[in-house]
Amino acid sequence: MYDDAFTKMARQINLQITNNILLGKSPVREVDHVIFNGKATIVFWSNGDKTVTKCSSDDTFDKKMGFLMAYFRYHTGLTKTQTAKTLKRICKDREE
Numbered sequence: 001m002y003d004d005a006f007t008k009m010a011r012q013i014n015l016q017i018t019n020n021i022l023l024g025k026s027p028v029r030e031v032d033h034v035i036f037n038g039k040a041t042i043v044f045w046s047n048g049d050k051t052v053t054k055c056s057s058d059d060t061f062d063k064k065m066g067f068l069m070a071y072f073r074y075h076t077g078l079t080k081t082q083t084a085k086t087l088k089r090i091c092k093d094r095e096e
Contacts, residue, residue, distance in 0.1 A: 012072075016076045029074070030045070031043055031044070039057075039059075041053045041063065041066030041067055041069070042070075045074065051070040051071075052070070
């Protein structure tokens with residue numbers, strides 16, 4: 001299930017990156033470093049930005065998922081709520 005969801009996320013990220021390039025915005029940022037703290041993942045980007053994602057109390061923390069969520073949010077520009085809705089839609093489409 002994760003593989004298909006990640007494939008869809010990668011496609012959306014690529015689309016956003018392409019749009020950013022066409023709009024004259026800088027493309028993908030490099031990861032400077034990552035901190036895993038409790039159920040939080042904090043990604044620091046090469047330009048000084050940071051993205052924080054947190055695992056909900058009823059979920060099991062997964063470093064890969066935390067990083068991928070932060071990467072997805074940063075490169076798509078989606079808010080936490082928009083990301084949740086997008087992933088819910090992607091996963092729902094997969095289950096049908």
